[in-house]
Amino acid sequence: MSEASTLLTIVNAVVIPLADGPVLGGAATGGAGGAAAGAGGTGWFRGWLAVGADGRIEAMGEGALPPERESIGSGEVLDAKGAFLAPGFVSAHSHIFTSGMRGMTPGEPLYGWVGEQSTFIAGADEEDVYWFTLHGCLDFLGNGVTSAYNFTDSRVVGKYDAETDRREIYAIRPEGYLHRQFDAARDAGLRTMNAIRLDSEFQPAEEAFDAFGRAVRYLEASVPAELSLGASVFGAVQWSASAQAARDEVRAMDEHGIGNQAHFLETSEALDQQREKFRWYEEAGALRPGFLFGHFVHPDTYMARVAAQKGAGMVWQPTSNGRLGSGVADIPRYRELGMPIGVGLDDQSCTDVSDPFQNVRIGVYTQRAVNQDASVLMPRDMLRMHTLGSAEALGVADRVGSLEVGKFADLLLVDPSSPDTGPVWDVHAHYAFACGLRNLKRVYVGGQLVSEDGVSTNPLAARASAELHSRVREVAARSVSRSTERLAW
Incomplete structure (x- = not known):
């Protein structure tokens, strides 16, 4: 593997693949052992995920990052500190x-x-x-x-x-x-x-x-x-x-x-x-x-x-x-x-x-x-x-929808401890029922950070907000909408 091939590696995460079949095991995933939809058939595992320069998931595995990957030294390495890592x-x-x-x-x-x-x-x-x-x-x-x-x-x-x-x-x-x-x-x-x-x-x-x-x-x-x-x-x-x-x-x-x-x-x-x-x-x-x-x-x-x-x-x-x-x-x-x-x-x-x-x-x-x-x-x-x-x-499940090697690295990092949502009894239930936008820390599309703590990284974001507010008023005035009278600000 060349030094420039890895864009991003996330370690120390609770990975929730939401895939149906095995996501670990064999050389293709870089993991050790196999399990249906994650470690022990639970549908999740504690481990790491690596994103290639093409924006796709290139490898994932349980436990600590293997020594051979640590030596690659390319791209960002992010410590999730036990946060959930799930598909967008x-x-x-x-x-x-x-x-x-x-x-x-x-x-x-x-x-x-x-x-x-x-x-x-x-x-x-x-x-x-x-x-x-x-x-x-x-x-x-x-x-x-x-x-x-x-x-x-x-x-x-x-x-x-x-x-x-x-x-x-x-x-x-x-x-x-x-x-x-x-x-x-x-x-x-x-x-x-x-x-x-x-x-x-x-x-x-x-x-x-x-x-x-x-x-x-x-x-x-x-x-x-x-x-x-x-x-x-x-x-x-x-x-x-x-x-x-x-x-x-x-x-x-x-x-x-x-x-x-x-x-x-x-x-x-x-x-x-x-x-x-x-x-x-x-x-x-x-x-x-x-x-x-x-x-x-x-x-x-x-x-x-x-x-x-x-x-x-x-x-x-x-x-x-x-x-x-x-x-x-x-x-x-x-x-x-x-x-x-x-x-x-x-x-x-x-x-x-x-x-x-x-x-x-x-x-x-x-x-x-x-x-x-x-x-x-x-x-x-x-x-x-x-x-x-x-x-x-x-009809696009070959590209998006789950965390699997070869799919686009569209990732959510969700931290159940910030703010604290308490002990985790069931990973899927806690993610679905106890977490929300307040816990959403990072959003990646193709391994590229697009939002952090609710703030867009897109250079057009501030202008988009200003344009929306001004243009809604102008369009409402042109359309003589009943909502014009109710538009507070």
Whole structure:
């Protein structure tokens, strides 16, 4: 091994890989002996982890750093002093441009809340949405989210009316409005899968497909491969007026070889109308591996069974569903059906604090309360869903989601002693239930420090905050939003 090959080595850590198979043993990992998912089958071990110059985990092992690695002498060596070392969270469902809308419509369900958002964002231009998205991405990173599926804000300016099942369209923005959202995630350093809405209902179909293709090509050309988790179709049939929308989305999936995540059955509002549109996706051939239902709170028994049989998955947003009063997804049933399940933080405007630790606790506790069963969802299972499970649902588990040799070194250093959270009886339970943002000390993406003690290392961070505050006021004034009157400062 050459002296320049190691970027970072973290020693004296409680490593929580959140992997399913052996992570130790053999020359590839640099460990001694083998164990399923960690030492003694516990799913964690005390030891070290090394990051190569390529930003990937090159070795990990139990105990002290082996003498042969001590002699390498390259890169930073960090003593974790017994802190937890875990993979970065993966938010499998996010709308990151909403970072300036926290606290908006605090008592509205989905359609009232999203209607107010739509009114506000109608006043935004390309540079506004760039800074909104950049701020949101840095917020994710500072809170331990290192990879995200991002629903970009559509170029189409309009508002959906659930009572008439129609969307009123005001304008179609330039393609740069979409592209600048890709730029923002890149500039923040967040690994992102960007979802693009086809919007073939609101312009000639071939124009919509051409614009979609240009967006995919722009993404491929402008975002480095190590930061891009690919493109996806932003599924929008829930708000569509015709079954042709489902067929168009399938065409985009097939032409570009990508997946699709569709907001579906999130709220009990207009439920019969939503359920009728499930058939549109089914008949169009959309239900397959790589197709995800975002939320999926209110399907009937047939829908859940068919989706699982076809290989489709779902993404659960426990904090968002609670904030908007949408309901509680039947996660035990989906697990029994074998559906891929990811977890997301959704909008910053409906989680308010984009906190994955809070998302974990709300998820576990609501499932236990609804099912009246304290063991229905265990902490390691929930942590896995918000990391490796999300990566699997998105089809990127070969790169992110767990601490395994060859994967990107997206790492969280979480210190349960600062502030002190007491003795550790169970590592996964303590990490999930007792730790939080106050214990999050360092966030790494590809072995590079991106946040320390909640402070971003990104040179654009201070400007992003200033731009967000000034631009939100300007956009609110342009959109004549009801929220303008409530904007306190």
